[in-house]
Amino acid sequence: MREINELTNKVLGLAFEVHTELGAGLLESIYEACLFQELKEHGIIVERQKKLPIHYKEMILDDGYRIDLLVDNQLIIELKSVEQLLPVHAAQILTYMKLSKINYGLLLNFNVPSLRHGIKRFIV
Structure with a gap:
């Protein structure tokens, strides 16, 4: 596993690249597909649309x-x-982090003139 700061910086760099190439105004799914592809091409382990089961009482x-x-x-x-x-x-995203027991998250809004205005980091 990579060090989290290094990983986050790499992800953000690739997100900036996607945003620079495509600009604002497209569907979320387009940005997701492009960022997914960029991450894979850079040798980063990534899963897209990862199912997160909910444990409710005795049901999954x-x-x-x-x-x-x-x-x-x-x-x-x-x-x-x-x-x-x-x-x-x-x-x-905080709910996803809690349910998955993953401590780090990025919320990225691509519908902004500059992506730096669309980034929120989360650590729990």
Whole structure:
């Protein structure tokens, strides 16, 4: 496993590359597909639309949630393409982190003129 700061910096660099190439205004799924491809091409272990089962009482719900990108089993990336990030978006990634027991997350909003205005980091 990579050191988390190195991994986060690499992911952000590739996210900036995707945003520079495509600009703002596309669907979230487009940015997700492109970032997924960039991560794979750079030798980073990544899973796309990773199922996150929900344990409720004595049941396991397989269709609970899907993590947009899970990087190296230690960093959750939740992508958005919205006018502005809202508290519900932060709550969403924090819930994913809690349920998966993963301590690091990035919330990336690609619908901004400069991606640096669309980045939120989370550590729990």
